[in-house]
Amino acid sequence: QVQLVESGGGLVQAGGSLRLSCAASGRTFSNYAMGWFRQAPGKEREFVAVINWSGDSTYYADSVKGRFTISRDNAKNTVYLQMNSLKPEDTAVYYCARGVGGYSGFSVAAYNYWGQGTQVTVSS
Secondary structure, eight states: OOOEEEEOOEEEETTOOEEEEEEEOSSOGGGSOEEEEEEOTTSOOEEEEEEOTTSSOEEEOTTTTTTEEEEEEGGGTEEEEEEOSOOGGGOEEEEEEEESSSSOOSSGGGEEEEOOOEEEEEEO
8 A cells, every 4th residue: 555654844933944755655656746735723625735746847836836845756755845934824734645647736636645644833
């Protein structure tokens, strides 16, 4: 079974930075799009960013564009989310997910496998 494990979350002050990592099991990682989602208490899970199978195409939610960068290292079966200029409204549990194919959109329905999540808390 595909397993995804997020790490790198924690507590940071507004304006600071964090880098999240998602390590994937298996040897077919490079065939699939990978996405990041987040969910705050009482809120629906929302799309953050996605990267295609080869890493040459990315798409971001308007709320994070210009501040967050998604990248991947297929040789290491790992996807990253670099988060800069963090704001309190970025506070959420962040999840990585594997898409159903090489390209996936912003809907949770386009992803079949999910990690356990990592907490990001941004204080003022």
